[in-house]
Amino acid sequence: MDYDLILGRYGEIALKSPQVRRKFESQLIHNIKSAFKTKAHIRGGRIFIYPADFEEALNKLAKIFGIISFSPAVAMKTDKKVISTKLKEYVEKLNSEGLFDDKKSFAIRCKRTGKHDFTSQELAAYAGSIVANKIGARVNLTEPDIEIFLDVRGGKTYLFHKILPGPGGLPIGTSGKVISLLSGGIDSAVATYLIMKRGCKIVALHFDTYPYTSEKTSIKVEKLVDKLKEYSSGVKFELLTVEYGEYLDYCISKAPRNLTCILCKFGMYQIAEKIAENIGALAIVDGNSIGQVASQTLSNILATRYGVKIPILSPLIGFDKVEIENLAKKIGTYEISILPNGECTAAPKRPATKMEPKRLSRIRKSLDLDSKLKKIMKIKY
Numbered sequence: 001m002d003y004d005l006i007l008g009r010y011g012e013i014a015l016k017s018p019q020v021r022r023k024f025e026s027q028l029i030h031n032i033k034s035a036f037k038t039k040a041h042i043r044g045g046r047i048f049i050y051p052a053d054f055e056e057a058l059n060k061l062a063k064i065f066g067i068i069s070f071s072p073a074v075a076m077k078t079d080k081k082v083i084s085t086k087l088k089e090y091v092e093k094l095n096s097e098g099l100f101d102d103k104k105s106f107a108i109r110c111k112r113t114g115k116h117d118f119t120s121q122e123l124a125a126y127a128g129s130i131v132a133n134k135i136g137a138r139v140n141l142t143e144p145d146i147e148i149f150l151d152v153r154g155g156k157t158y159l160f161h162k163i164l165p166g167p168g169g170l171p172i173g174t175s176g177k178v179i180s181l182l183s184g185g186i187d188s189a190v191a192t193y194l195i196m197k198r199g200c201k202i203v204a205l206h207f208d209t210y211p212y213t214s215e216k217t218s219i220k221v222e223k224l225v226d227k228l229k230e231y232s233s234g235v236k237f238e239l240l241t242v243e244y245g246e247y248l249d250y251c252i253s254k255a256p257r258n259l260t261c262i263l264c265k266f267g268m269y270q271i272a273e274k275i276a277e278n279i280g281a282l283a284i285v286d287g288n289s290i291g292q293v294a295s296q297t298l299s300n301i302l303a304t305r306y307g308v309k310i311p312i313l314s315p316l317i318g319f320d321k322v323e324i325e326n327l328a329k330k331i332g333t334y335e336i337s338i339l340p341n342g343e344c345t346a347a348p349k350r351p352a353t354k355m356e357p358k359r360l361s362r363i364r365k366s367l368d369l370d371s372k373l374k375k376i377m378k379i380k381y
């Protein structure tokens, strides 16, 4: 099919005040133009995209937050004769591509804005008879095999048959910057994706726990970052790494062994908060889900975060493992996250599940964990 443009639709942005809406729309256009070579603008609540390469554009649009759906379309003058000619050509093309024939049923869906000398229903009936005559197919308005859309917007009409899903959410770059704790596992990659979907710019922070995990973990994290970057067109996605092995050595040698995971997470939030202050990030993101592993009991979540002043967002908090895995498969991070890299050998056999914030504060003071953390806070870019 020879398309003239892609019509994009957005959801939540339309609910914003005019001022905010303009800001979001311009970020969305910037993100689209950064993803592939195209002209693009927004008018009347629709995104008009004129790409150099349609196939590339259709693939990339599926990963641009803010877009709820999009349709490659043929554009024409709003004139019944012109619509008739274009419609005949369009359905003939569908027929020659094996997508439409006299055995299939169809429906014309017509939407209209502006003043015309016909109603939407009249145009749909007119178009329906043209298609029925051309192909010999029958109309079925409730369960058609194929839907043909006519979007009449003033003097221009757009014809299409596909409505492809976009990822929804808000354009990335409209909601501020966050630090996302990225481990290389399944959950934190999905959590990062969900926060990106709310328009946040990501600075991923990985704690390299070598030699307690293998060197393969860092490679996984880099691959995950590359995958997540596909959803961040127009906005920089950074990865910072902190070498964390020395801190874990210290915790293992000085603190009760069953507290290692708790002290590990505690240290991560402390460092993340400091970095957030330095770079102007407004929140920390993690992949916690209540009760999923020993370190994620409510008491441990409370204790490990105790005293952190900026919000810690856990978008997966109420998800179960299967839901998280399904989402990871959908966004393409699952296959990377399950690459083998071995278990963390710092994890104790019986990790504590009911940590008290007061006890953690005492240990923090007596072992002077703050100094230890300060010492290792050398960031690798």
Ligand SMILES: Nc1ncnc2c1ncn2[C@@H]1O[C@H](COP(=O)(O)OP(=O)(O)OP(=O)(O)O)[C@@H](O)[C@H]1O
Binding pocket: 180, 181, 182, 183, 184, 185, 186, 187, 188, 189, 205, 206, 207, 208, 209, 268, 285, 286, 287, 288, 292, 293, 295, 296
């Ligand atoms: N090495 C790490 N670097 C950065 N963040 C980490 C690291 N380890 C854990 N985290 C953060 O803490 C969260 C909880 O980690 P935990 O190991 O308890 O659970 P998990 O279910 O294995 O998480 P994931 O699947 O994300 O690895 C992770 O989702 C992630 O946000």
